[in-house]
Amino acid sequence: MEALQQLTRRQIDALRDIGARETPERGVSLKVTAASLKVRPPSALGHLTTLEEMGLIGRHRGKSRLTPRGQRTLAEYQRHHRIAETLFGNLGLGPAETCAAAREIDLAISHRTVGEICRAQQHPSTCPHGEPIVPCHPTSRAG
Numbered sequence: 001m002e003a004l005q006q007l008t009r010r011q012i013d014a015l016r017d018i019g020a021r022e023t024p025e026r027g028v029s030l031k032v033t034a035a036s037l038k039v040r041p042p043s044a045l046g047h048l049t050t051l052e053e054m055g056l057i058g059r060h061r062g063k064s065r066l067t068p069r070g071q072r073t074l075a076e077y078q079r080h081h082r083i084a085e086t087l088f089g090n091l092g093l094g095p096a097e098t099c100a101a102a103r104e105i106d107l108a109i110s111h112r113t114v115g116e117i118c119r120a121q122q123h124p125s126t127c128p129h130g131e132p133i134v135p136c137h138p139t140s141r142a143g
Contacts, residue, residue, distance in 0.1 A: 002076075002110060002111060003054065003056075003069075003073055004073055004076050004077055004080065004107060004111075005107060005108065005110070006054070007054075007073075007077075007107060008047075008107075009103070009107065010037060010039075010047050011047050011050060011051055012077055012107065013036070013037055014033055014036075014037060014044065014047045014048060014051060015051065015056060015057070015066065015070060015073065015074050015077070016074065016077075017032075017033055017036040017037070018033065018057060018064050018065065018066055018070075019066050019070075019071070019074045021036075022064075022065050022066065026063060027059070027060065027063025027064050027065040028063060028064050028065070029062060029063055029064075030044055030045060030048065030062060030064070033048065033064065048064055051064075051070070052064075054069075055067055055069045055070075056069055056070035056073055057070050075134060076111065077106065077107075078131075078134070079114060079133060079134050080106040080107070080109060080111075080114050081099075081102050081103070081106040081127075082102075082126075082127035082131055082132075082133045083114050083117050083118050083121070083124075083127075083133060084098075084101070084102035084105055084106050084109070084114075084117070085098040085099060085101075085102040085127045085128050085129070086098075086121055086124045086127050086128065086133070087102075087117055087121065088101040088102060089127075089128040090121065094128075095128045095129055098127075098128045099129070115136050118133075118136055119136070123135065123136065
């Protein structure tokens with residue numbers, strides 16, 4: 001099973017929050033992550049602990065930062081989500097609906113399936129919101 005498929009929605013949301021808020025100088029505090037997830041700090045800590053055990057984040061002095069593996073996993077998630085959004089957009093859903101529909105499946109589908117969907121859609125370069133889609137890996141069947 002791929003690392004992405006082992007994550008919960010809350011864990012992905014925590015990764016996304018850390019990735020968006022961290023800077024080269026500073027990580028993200030537990031309090032900020034908890035507020036972003038709309039949970040209490042002990043609940044957020046549970047998510048962060050799992051992410052740390054998986055090697056996706058590192059914590060130092062109460063601040064969380066993405067590891068290189070965490071950065072790759074977040075990029076994989078964004079690709080899965082944007083390819084799914086594009087698929088739903090091609091089926092006639094509007095941009096807001098595509099995002100909601102994509103969140104229903106983006107963690108469940110494999111990299112191979114995402115590659116096949118990408119190939120079937122003729123390798124879109126952006127999602128319905130205009131965000132870039134990372135091209136297929138040259139070693140994948142879909143490349």
